[in-house]
Amino acid sequence: MPNQQDIDADVVIVGAGLSGMIAARKLLEARLTPVVLEADDRVGGRILTEEVMPGLPVELGAQWIGDTHERMFALAAELGVETYPQFDDGETSYDLVGSGVLRESEFHSRFAGELAELERVLRRLDELATEVPVETPWLAPQAAEWDAITAGAWYDAQGLSPVARTLLEICTVGILAVPTAEVSFLHLLFTIQTCGVTSELFAESEGGAQTTRFVGGTSEIPRRLAALIADRIVLNAPVQLIEHSADTVTVSCRGGLVARGRRVIVAISPTLAGRIMYDPPLSGIRDQLTQRLPNGSSMKAFFIYDEPFWRADGFNGQLISDVGPARMSNDTCLPRDDHGVILMFLEGDQARTFGRLPLAERRAALTAELVRHYGSKAAKPEFYVDGEWSDRQWTRGCYNANLGPHVWTSYGAALSAPIGVIHWASTDTATYWSAYLEGAVDAGERAAQAIIDELAG
Ligand SMILES: Cc1cc2nc3c(=O)[nH]c(=O)nc-3n(C[C@H](O)[C@H](O)[C@H](O)COP(=O)(O)OP(=O)(O)OC[C@H]3O[C@@H](n4cnc5c(N)ncnc54)[C@H](O)[C@@H]3O)c2cc1C
The missing domain is CATH 3.50.50.60 (FAD/NAD(P)-binding domain)
Structure with a gap:
């Protein structure tokens, strides 16, 4: 107009x-x-696709939809935007609470007890979330009690081992983009209830909210x-x-x-x-x-290589780590394109600290983390780009309030x-x-x- x-x-x-x-x-x-x-x-x-190389778009903003996002599937179909599944073959790489870098199979067998603890707490969250009416969360039977504490305080009170507690923090910050100490426990339960169950949100592997992407971006x-x-x-x-x-x-x-x-x-x-x-x-x-x-703090950083070398080593491109600048990563290669694309997430405190470093320093810190998990081939990306959201005048942080x-x-x-x-x-x-x-x-x-x-x- x-x-x-x-x-x-x-x-x-x-x-x-x-x-x-x-x-x-x-x-x-x-x-x-x-x-x-x-x-x-x-x-x-908050949707922003940038073509960083000819035919290679990356998502500086929203990237995925999940299986229960029926409005988005319908909208994409109506607009003629095709979708494709997120790559999810292979193992996640872990480094938590001093474990050193471990493949998923090794991590799961070494920390089976801790993962069972985490599962118990997630089931409890699902039960409590059902008591929160999404239209009027303040009318939940225990609203006053739950709104008086932070999600982090509730997590701390669950008697979790350091590995389970750290995993829970990383998964939750991956959704809220702020430390759990800043968010009301009632707000966390509201968030879970608006999405269904924690498995929709907290899936360690791809699943839940991140199953599907859009062709063309x-x-x-x-x-x-x-x-x-x-x-x-x-x-x-x-x-x-x-x-x-x-x-x-x-x-x-x-x-x-x-x-x-x-x-x-x-x-x-x-x-x-x-x-x-x-x-x-x-x-x-x-x-x-x-x-x-307040809006959360998140930054996405993309590394583009000539091939997805991690796949040949049996990795799915995801890392979960409490060391360094990024707590999580993702394989974001495109179908019918030979490049290897890894996305690293800087969320909450990581976005606030590492995200403010000069470009060369944050790129170097993120590269070092990829090398630790996927070896020396990660040291030389063809291209690097990242996107900060709190500097953007018309957004001022993400993913949401x-x-x-x-x-x-x-x-x-x-x-x-x-x-x-x-x-x-x-x-x-x-x-x-x-x-x-x-x-x-x-x-x-x-x-x-x-x-x-x-x-x-
Ligand atoms: C890095 C990142 C990753 C994300 N990943 C995902 C994902 O994988 N999956 C998913 O489902 N969601 C994801 N999200 C969230 C998703 O992008 C948002 O939920 C969604 O795009 C919000 O849309 P909206 O229209 O509500 O708000 P916005 O997209 O914020 O739209 C508001 C618009 O208003 C404009 N505006 C602001 N102030 C004014 C003003 N004063 N006057 C006029 N215009 C104004 C802004 O420029 C903007 O265009 C992500 C978001 C970010 C930033």
């Missing part, structure tokens, strides 16, 4: 991430007119979605002010663009939503909520409840696979449907 000074629409949508664009499409299907205002010069938000999804609604999207339009009355909104962007409508959907992470000015001001509870919803102690019970009701003509979307407000692509679709559809119902009524 060409930039212009004033736009009239039924619904103004802030943010052309997946959630905002899904909402726009649903409104169009209901014969309402949306306009999507996007701050950046591209659509997709995840950005094919927002690119094709945007093409369907192109005349309703304005890029380079950072929303700064939302003026609202009982039945109208006026949304003003930096640069002077103004959009008017009957409703607005704010489809950006809550912490960024709190940086917009509202007139009249929003309630204290809503503002206090957005003061307490995590709630610390007392936030769900004191402020949770304000997370997705509309305020007059203002509705909230983004994956952070979802009740199904919150934090994931699936959650972004869930939240966008929910906000659009609420408006369709209101305007029809």
